[in-house]
Amino acid sequence: MPKKIIFSKETIIEKAFELFKEEGIDSISARNVAKALNCSPAPIYSSIGSMDILKDELVNKAKKLFMDYITVKKTNIKFLDIGMGFVIFAREERQLFSNIFLIESMERALMTEFLDLIHDEMKKDSRFFHLTDNERNEIFMNCWIFLNGLATLIATGFIKNPSDDYIKEKLLNNPAKLLYEYLEKHPKK
Template identity: 35%
Template sequence: MPAVRKVSKEQIIDAAVEVLRDDGFSAINARSVAKKLGCSTQPIYFSFKNMDELKAALTQRAIELHTQRVRDSLCAHEGSDSRYSSYGMGFVKFAAEEKQLFRWLYLEGEQPGAYQSDVLMQEVIGVIVDEFGYAEDVARRFHQDMIYFTYGLAILANTDHLHLTETELREAFRREFRALIAIYGKPAKLPEFAVKAGVAL
């Protein structure tokens, strides 16, 4: 018998991500992943007990990719925008640019233990407290309401029904922020960039 090609666990997960990106979650199976790797299915079952285990690893990788995309957005706008609005923009851009990964995590995923948590929840709550001076319990409720708005934009972007420029998207988040201020009260402080520039959030 020919020797089984050595394929690492990371390579298998990478291949599964590519299958997901190309063809969606329904295409994830041992044969499609093996074809992407250019090998038989044997290496997959050497590294993973079954497809559920591989799908769980795929879910974790998708979460990591999503988290990194949001963190990149936070860093990209640091000093020139609210970190909190940058979080929302990163979320929507991920939905638009990584359509299948977003659907896997939030819309159609059939992975074991569907992922339903907000990315970077505690970090984002901390940003609201730090940037705007809200108490943590208020920040949590404020963010929960903002999530409904953000998910709506993300789903529209994911399904190609949202066509906003970056400036228009940022302004949409600012309008929603102002609407929520009417409910939760004026923030005790504004980000330093907003104070200097006289930006109305």
């Protein structure tokens, strides 16, 4: 007769996600999760199956949380909303942001998905149709460098608890300003 599972899959994922947010993906082991749950590793394997499955669940959970931040409409400019969401995520989920975007050992799937989202939005927006690929990439890279820098400064505590208005003002008054000014001058058709 199989041993009764002490913890549900959801409970294990939640506790492992807390550990992942605080210590990164490399901290996820059966032993560490079991310690956080105050149990042996056996219930983790019984409920989840393997550490690879658990890590995939955690990456997907982080991806969903991140995508929730960058898809919130805050302004009338979708690209500004994405940028604000990225920086607000860095402010509110500092450790998770660091574990995803600043630590080399983290799987780069989430960052790639984020960058692809921006590229896809640019491809769909008629205001960019007349630009060459090089021009679009130049605008994108200028925005990305500033956006990532601002988010990193916030996540690492160099800029302390900025308001949404502060974030918006910084995003509107920087090298990426060229993008926002361009979008305002060329209304979407």
